[in-house]
Amino acid sequence: MDIKSGFIGAIGNTPLIRLNSFSDETGCEILGKAEFLNPGGSVKDRAALYIIQDAEAKGLLKPGGTVVEGTAGNTGIGLTHICNAKGYKCLIVIPETQSQEKIDLLRTLGAEVRTVPAVPYKDPNNYVKLSGRIASEMENAIWANQFDNLANRQAHYETTGPEIWTQTDGNVDAWVAATGTGGTYAGVALFLKEKKAEIQCVLADPMGSGLYSYVKTGEPKAEGSSITEGIGNSRVTANMQGAPADDAIQIDDTEAVRMVYQLLEKDGLFMGGSVGINVGAAIALAKRIGPGHTIVTVLCDGGSRYQSKLFNSDWLTAKGLLPA
Numbered sequence: 001m002d003i004k005s006g007f008i009g010a011i012g013n014t015p016l017i018r019l020n021s022f023s024d025e026t027g028c029e030i031l032g033k034a035e036f037l038n039p040g041g042s043v044k045d046r047a048a049l050y051i052i053q054d055a056e057a058k059g060l061l062k063p064g065g066t067v068v069e070g071t072a073g074n075t076g077i078g079l080t081h082i083c084n085a086k087g088y089k090c091l092i093v094i095p096e097t098q099s100q101e102k103i104d105l106l107r108t109l110g111a112e113v114r115t116v117p118a119v120p121y122k123d124p125n126n127y128v129k130l131s132g133r134i135a136s137e138m139e140n141a142i143w144a145n146q147f148d149n150l151a152n153r154q155a156h157y158e159t160t161g162p163e164i165w166t167q168t169d170g171n172v173d174a175w176v177a178a179t180g181t182g183g184t185y186a187g188v189a190l191f192l193k194e195k196k197a198e199i200q201c202v203l204a205d206p207m208g209s210g211l212y213s214y215v216k217t218g219e220p221k222a223e224g225s226s227i228t229e230g231i232g233n234s235r236v237t238a239n240m241q242g243a244p245a246d247d248a249i250q251i252d253d254t255e256a257v258r259m260v261y262q263l264l265e266k267d268g269l270f271m272g273g274s275v276g277i278n279v280g281a282a283i284a285l286a287k288r289i290g291p292g293h294t295i296v297t298v299l300c301d302g303g304s305r306y307q308s309k310l311f312n313s314d315w316l317t318a319k320g321l322l323p324a
């Protein structure tokens with residue numbers, strides 16, 4: 001018998017998928033950790049679970065309590081599913097620039113959702129800071145604080161990293177991923193480096209994020225912008241601090257969109273925009289290090305969360321991103 005106990009029991013142990021068209025093109029094994037197959041549909045189910053379990057273990061989250069979080073959507077979705085399964089309430093603060101699909105889904109799941117204007121982190125009304133303030137003003141509530149709560153990267157250090165190691169029998173040459181909070185990238189990188197120091201850990205970054213320049217120069221500096229959601233950061237979060245990074249690769253939206261459409265049309269994989277950045281960086285790395293290597297990245301979430309944007313030709317045309 002192989003039966004998972006409820007929503008929570010079904011988190012993790014996702015397949016590692018060979019991205020056939022890109023692997024054949026580059027001569028490298030390009031492997032994607034299929035996080036879109038988590039029960040809440042994204043890589044963030046793992047962090048959401050660890051954050052809630054950590055708060056319970058510390059006695060911070062009590063029966064009938066509320067979990068408050070600022071999120072681009074996926075963490076909120078994971079948290080709300082878990083709160084439902086455990087009898088907690090969930091209050092989500094999300095920038096209004098995020099896809100309507102994620103906002104609608106959060107409401108369907110039962111979260112109290114507050115959409116707010118997207119303003120930079122330094123602004124006191126930034127969605128992350130606002131969520132922290134709301135939590136501190138409520139009775140029996142915790143702030144998940146995914147960006148600086150190390151339970152987030154611990155989830156990936158204890159589960160995603162070891163799964164990748166076992167699934168490849170340790171035959172990994174490189175790990176490449178974009179970061180939002182840094183939890184996935186850092187947790188996996190820290191685990192893999194401990195196992196085998198020669199594994200190259202490469203940060204993928206969209207335009208408009210400061211992390212590429214952080215890895216290259218030590219200073220986060222951002223230029224441009226990206227249509228991708230959930231990744232990129234103007235600051236180095238607690239989850240990113242101390243994460244090994246041998247290199248960084250910046251991928252623009254044109255390339256990310258091309259990747260997502262090739263995955264759909266040639267591999268049958270319907271993926272969100274951050275996957276385009278991840279796979280774009282994996283391909284760039286494959287070209288740099290040459291054939292015969294195994295490169296692992298993350299398939300963070302599925303395309304249905306971005307149907308109205310990334311998969312809408314009018315929207316893509318308006319952004320000047322419609323693929324040929």
Ligand code: PMP
Nearest residue numbers: 074179180181182184230274300
């Ligand atoms: N891709 C998507 C679609 C996401 O929602 C997120 C999380 N914000 C990430 C990638 C990055 O994950 P992490 O927060 O672990 O860096």
